[in-house]
Amino acid sequence: MTSTSPSPAASGGFRYAVQDAMTLAGRNLRHTTRQPELLVFSTVQPVLFVLLFRYVFGGSINTAATGVNYVNYLMAGIFVQTTAFASTSTGVGLAEDLSKGIVDRFRSMPISRSAVLAGRTLGDLVRMVGIVLIMAVVGIAVGLRPHSLVGFVGAVALTALFGFSFSWISAWIGLSVKDVETANVAGFVWLFPLTFASSAFVPLASLPGWLQAFAKATPVTPTCDAVRVMLTGHGSLGRPLTISLLWMLVILVVCSVLSVRKYRQVT
Amino acid sequence: MSFSLPEGTVLGLLGPNGAGKTTAVRVLATLLRPDSGTATVLGLDVVRQAEQVRRVIGLAGQYAAVDEKLTGRENLRLVGRLYHLPTAEISSRADALLERFELSDAADRVVKTYSGGMRRRLDLAASLVNRPKVLFLDEPTTGLDPRSRLSLWEVIEDLVRDGTTLLLTTQYLEEADRLADRIAVVDGGTVIAEGTSDELKDKVGGSVLIARPSSPASLEALCEVFGRLRSGEVKRLPSGEVSVPATGIALVAKAARALTTAGVEVSELGLRRPTLDDVFLTLTGHLAEATEPAAPTKKGRR
Numbered sequence: 001m002t003s004t005s006p007s008p009a010a011s012g013g014f015r016y017a018v019q020d021a022m023t024l025a026g027r028n029l030r031h032t033t034r035q036p037e038l039l040v041f042s043t044v045q046p047v048l049f050v051l052l053f054r055y056v057f058g059g060s061i062n063t064a065a066t067g068v069n070y071v072n073y074l075m076a077g078i079f080v081q082t083t084a085f086a087s088t089s090t091g092v093g094l095a096e097d098l099s100k101g102i103v104d105r106f107r108s109m110p111i112s113r114s115a116v117l118a119g120r121t122l123g124d125l126v127r128m129v130g131i132v133l134i135m136a137v138v139g140i141a142v143g144l145r146p147h148s149l150v151g152f153v154g155a156v157a158l159t160a161l162f163g164f165s166f167s168w169i170s171a172w173i174g175l176s177v178k179d180v181e182t183a184n185v186a187g188f189v190w191l192f193p194l195t196f197a198s199s200a201f202v203p204l205a206s207l208p209g210w211l212q213a214f215a216k217a218t219p220v221t222p223t224c225d226a227v228r229v230m231l232t233g234h235g236s237l238g239r240p241l242t243i244s245l246l247w248m249l250v251i252l253v254v255c256s257v258l259s260v261r262k263y264r265q266v267t
Numbered sequence: 268m269s270f271s272l273p274e275g276t277v278l279g280l281l282g283p284n285g286a287g288k289t290t291a292v293r294v295l296a297t298l299l300r301p302d303s304g305t306a307t308v309l310g311l312d313v314v315r316q317a318e319q320v321r322r323v324i325g326l327a328g329q330y331a332a333v334d335e336k337l338t339g340r341e342n343l344r345l346v347g348r349l350y351h352l353p354t355a356e357i358s359s360r361a362d363a364l365l366e367r368f369e370l371s372d373a374a375d376r377v378v379k380t381y382s383g384g385m386r387r388r389l390d391l392a393a394s395l396v397n398r399p400k401v402l403f404l405d406e407p408t409t410g411l412d413p414r415s416r417l418s419l420w421e422v423i424e425d426l427v428r429d430g431t432t433l434l435l436t437t438q439y440l441e442e443a444d445r446l447a448d449r450i451a452v453v454d455g456g457t458v459i460a461e462g463t464s465d466e467l468k469d470k471v472g473g474s475v476l477i478a479r480p481s482s483p484a485s486l487e488a489l490c491e492v493f494g495r496l497r498s499g500e501v502k503r504l505p506s507g508e509v510s511v512p513a514t515g516i517a518l519v520a521k522a523a524r525a526l527t528t529a530g531v532e533v534s535e536l537g538l539r540r541p542t543l544d545d546v547f548l549t550l551t552g553h554l555a556e557a558t559e560p561a562a563p564t565k566k567g568r569r
Contacts, residue, residue, distance in 0.1 A: 016351060023348045031336045034377065105332035105393065108296045110321040111349050 017112045024106075024119020025126065028093065032127055039127070042089070043134050046082040050074070050135070053201055054142050061202050067234040071143040075135070076228035077200025079155065080220060082135055083128045083163030084195050088187035090124045090167040091174025095183035098175070098266065114260050121167040128163040132156050147233030155230040158244065162223045165248040168255035175262040200224045219247035270451045270458050272434055274309075274400075277427050279447030280436040281547075287456040288436035289328075292405045295434065296326045308401055325399030329406040331390035333378050339365060339389050340374040343396060350397040364392040368422060384415025391422065401432045408442060420445060440547065454551045468541045470549070475502075476513040476522060479535040483507075488531045496522060505548070513538055 032039060053061075053074050063073040094117070097103050106116050133156065136144070146152040174183040197211055198220035204212050215221050225240035268291055272278040280288045293299040294306050297317040306313045311320045326332075333342050340361055347357035365374045368388040373381060378389065387407060394402060407423065408416040423446055427433060437443050443450045444464050451461040460467060476498070480486045489509050493501045499512035513519075519538060526533060 019351070020349055023345065027334065027337065027345055030341065034336045100335065101328070101330035101332040102334050103332075104298055104328070104330070105326065105346070106349070107298055108321060108324065108326040109346070109349055109397075110318055 017115050017118075020111045020115035021118035021122055024116060025123035028120055028123025029126055031093075032123075038089070039131075042082075042086050043131055045085070046078055046131075046135055047138050049081070050078055050138055050142060053078075057201075062206070063203055065205065066203055066228075068228070068232045069143075071139070072145065072232050073203075073228065074201065075139040075144045076155070076224050076231055077195075077198075078135055078139065079132055079159040079227055080162060080224050081191075081195040081200055082131055083159050084166050084191050084220070085188070086128050086131055087124065087163050087166035087170045088184065088191070089127075089170075090121055091170035091172075091177075091183045091187045092180060093120055093124075094171055094174040095178055095180045098178055099180060113263055114256075117171055117256070117259055117263060121164060121171060124167050125160060125164045128167075129156065129160045132159050132163075144231070146231050151230040151233060155227045158223065158227055158230065158241070161248055162219070162244070165219075165251040165255070168252055168259055171259040172255050172262060175259055175266055178266060194218055195220050198224060199228075219244065219251065222247065268453065268457055269304075270461060272432060272449075274432050275430050276448045277433040277435060277446055279443035279450045280434065280453050281438070281440065281443045281447075281450050282436075282453030283438055286453040288438075288453055289405055290456075291453075292326075292328070292403045292434065292436055296324060296403050297321055298326075322397070323400045325394035325397065325402045327387070327391045327394040327402075327404050327407060329409045331383075331386040333386060333389050333393060335379045336377060338375050338377055339370050339381070339385075342378060342389060342393055346393045346396045352397070360396060364395060367425075368392045369418075382415070384411055384418065387411060387415070387419060388422065391419070395426075399431070401434070402426065404433065404435045406436055406438065408437070408439070416442075440542065452547065452550055459550050460546070467546045470546065474513050474538050474540055475510040475545075476518055477504075477508050477510050477535065477537055477539045478522070478526070478533045479508045481532040481534040485531050485533075488529060489526070489533065492525050492529050492531055493522070495525060504545075508535070510539075 054071055058070040058074065061070055061073075063070050066073060097116075097120075103116065107113075136146075136152070136156070140146075146155070170187050173187050177183050177186050197207075198215045198218060200220060204215055204221065207215060222240040222243040225235070226237060226244045229235045229237045229240065268287060270278065270280070270291075280291060282288050290299065294301045295308055295313055297313050297320050300314055308320045309323055311323075313320050334345065337345065343361035343364055344357050347360055352360065362371075362374075365371045368391065370385060370389060370392070373385060378386065381389065391404070391407065404423065408419050411419065420442070423433070423435075427446065433446075435443070435446055447464070449461065449463055450467060451458045452467070453459070460470065462470070476493075476496075478489060478493070480489045486503070486507075486509070490501050490503065493509055493511045496511060496518065498514070498518055502510045504510055516538065519536065523536060526536070
């Protein structure tokens with residue numbers, strides 16, 4: 001019997017695959033430091049949203065029923081939306097690599113296919129943790145008061161995991177469209193309605209019934225709810241956290257399989 | 268397409284754009300699965316043993332596959348880490364390659380600021396990090412200015428002296444002539460001739476007498492004079508020259524006398540060994556620069 005597809009084991013085992021992914025994640029992060037404007041752009045917009053919702057719209061949004069004031073309500077939504085938007089850079093980065101030929105070099109080397117994708121998403125994960133921490137500082141400046149350190153760490157971790165799972169959706173989109181500009185637009189447009197039609201910025205009860213139904217059926221609402229409970233200490237964590245984690249698991253499994261398959265096809 | 272390349276030698280795949288050269292290299296470098304046929308590198312099947320193949324090959328090409336946002340040094344270190352070289356070796360190997368390719372001064376600059384020639388040299392350096400036994404160079408000098416091309420040729424000649432097995436694709440006859448031990452002429456996805464540069468030239472025939480009319484108006488008269496030499500078929504070359512098979516130096520004197528008598532002015536007259544241009548023209552009926560669609564099927568042995 002002959003093996004038809006090279007397994008990671010053939011190139012030195014799982015340890016090497018992880019090591020390669022880390023090496024490539026390092027490359028990705030170095031790009032970020034070379035393009036500080038990218039980091040600025042991915043934080044300016046959410047900072048504006050914080051200010052906009054905190055001071056312009058916030059006064060007319062009633063969160064009394066949830067037991068927390070608006071700024072504490074808002075920041076969970078900001079965290080989740082910010083990482084969702086930041087995840088788009090995964091697909092853009094991959095499309096860029098594909099267009100530049102560097103992927104050909106990687107593919108002519110004995111490194112596992114998934115390491116190239118994992119390196120990209122892991123690097124983006126680190127970047128997203130950084131962005132969430134910046135947003136936390138901004139939030140604290142405008143009145144966010146995390147309930148406990150453990151809760152805060154949990155909130156950041158869950159948000160980052162959410163962003164990581166969305167990175168794999170973005171990876172699949174980027175590999176499917178292959179063009180940098182298209183990846184940028186295609187990765188972004190659907191996130192707008194998805195993140196706004198949720199409990200991110202307003203309590204679900206204020207939405208019309210049909211929109212509530214939609215909002216409840218997306219991964220955004222349970223994730224926002226779980227992050228909010230961890231940040232504020234109000235409400236029960238179990239149900240939204242479970243649903244959120246299940247969503248992420250499904251997204252990760254489905255999109256990583258789709259992405260790796262797509263990667264093999266296009267390259 | 269079928270060709271083979273003995274270890275330690277240089278094979279030049281010569282052909283126009285779209286002849287299938289790049290496709291052949293991509294198959295051998297495990298980037299593309301062959302639609303049909305088989306290909307092996309050092310006895311390893313490029314499909315079933317792709318992983319092992321990747322460990323012994325290096326690839327550099329017309330689209331310099333380097334990371335623009337990293338520095339030259341970082342690029343080479345990244346490649347070294349991905350080949351799992353020992354940490355100490357990664358730095359020394361990167362430094363040595365930067366030195367060898369005259370990139371030491373630019374080592375810590377971001378590649379985006381490099382010239383085309385520098386990028387190609389870095390790309391070539393990156394393909395050598397793991398000391399490959401077989402190196403694929405896909406049109407390494409396409410699009411480079413003559414000076415960068417010359418300096419890249421010198422580097423490649425060094426590699427060849429070190430005994431690297433090299434498969435080179437090119438659309439430049441001069442490049443194949445200078446760098447390759449053997450040349451496979453590729454057109455329309457098949458190898459239409461293979462041999463050393465001399466063997467290929469012999470295929471076209473022996474030396475020819477060449478003359479260039481001093482003005483296009485005297486072309487007809489020139490052909491007529493050459494025809495009267497009764498030395499063989501008179502050919503009008505795309506370069507504007509006229510040729511006729513020549514057996515010896517005596518024909519040059521005879522032609523000179525005949526031209527003077529007929530009053531035909533020429534700017535050049537002399538014997539010439541056939542060039543690869545002549546080879547290409549004879550074999551394909553068109554010049555190397557012409558383009559044809561790629562044929563997808565591929566068969567190659569190392």
